[in-house]
Amino acid sequence: MSIMRLGYVHARVTDLEASRSHYSDTLGMEVKAEGDGKLYLKGWDEYDHHSVVLEEGGVGAVKFGFKVSHATDLEQYERALQQFGVTVERMAKGDNLATGDGVRFISPTNHVFELYHEMDYAGTETGTLNPQTFPRHLRGVGVPRLDHTLITGDDVEGMERLFIDCFGWHISERVIASPEEPTCLATFLSAGHKAHDLAILKGPDSKLHHFAFILDDWNAVLRAGDLFAMDDVPVDIGPTRHGITRGTTIYFFDPSGNRNEVFAGSYTSCADFPTITWTADQLGRAVFYHARELNDRFLSVFT
């Protein structure tokens, strides 16, 4: 029984056509379906039908989907969530395009999460039989896949308890106010072997900080930065490196102001590793390792 990964993010956008250009031309995702004011996109190395859904009207996140490894996991997670005490409901096959049935719950931070086991198989251009290493004619950044998301909310500790108790995740890193005042300001939760699959930052409930796409390495991050310059994509910060997760990064905004990230590097995390702790007085270095100071947007701009 396990959650394998962040499978999808549904986000609201104010202009679907501008968003198509950003996610498809600049980031290089493939539009797999559209209609009813929605676009369904996937990265080139994703086998499932889609990983990003854009919905016209508003800004911010609609919901997040986690894919579980076995169909029977859904029932067990449903029970665990009910026992934990959050609002849980069943979703039917077809509630989400190309997606099977599952379990929907509202987190302590008032975000909507969905657990599912099935999604239509789309495959990749490189295939699974003696494949080449990447498709030759990628557009723009050519993001391979969705990686993680950071959301904001008040009950950071409640989120830690939920994801540990119900799903068996572990905490790779945490930010606390100080050793004397150990209020958790941010937590980085791992479903398996990544430094984070979901992170929560202390802040207003229901809000999105960013969702991120993985890239191969620092060179790819730098090249993404070049493309953002060419396409006049507003960059929040980067290219730089995080102290937390050690990932190299650029944060940027989509045409509706939702923050995206391209991310590379980081490290392997395991459930038995001790949690790395950062204190607020070192937050500059923790977040932007080189500059060692925060900008005025990063911890205050959400959608």
Next chain:
Amino acid sequence: MVTVAIRLLPDDVVLQGRPGEPILDTLRRAGYSHRFGCRRGGCGVCRVDLVEGSTTDGAVVSEAVLTPEERAAGVRLTCRAVPDGDVTLRLREDDTLRCVSPFLARYVTRSSLT
């Protein structure tokens, strides 16, 4: 080039906006800045109050970010609002007009005034 005068209170700095240029872009081009976030109308951080004149948004701004009531009361996002003509805007009390590039402020602002 036909420009519009953008007067920023309380500092009383006047900058020359280009046709179709959102107010924040004019500030940045002229070496100035104030509190802003996503630059795409999504976060609402760059809100200011319109005192005189009128503006049109260069792209859709969600009503979840700027409510019709706020808009009617003169609230504008500098990243999206494009002046229709000369305008006067007031920055919020917790916001500050900053000259981040005296070089640009000296040469761009001056040359565009002539």
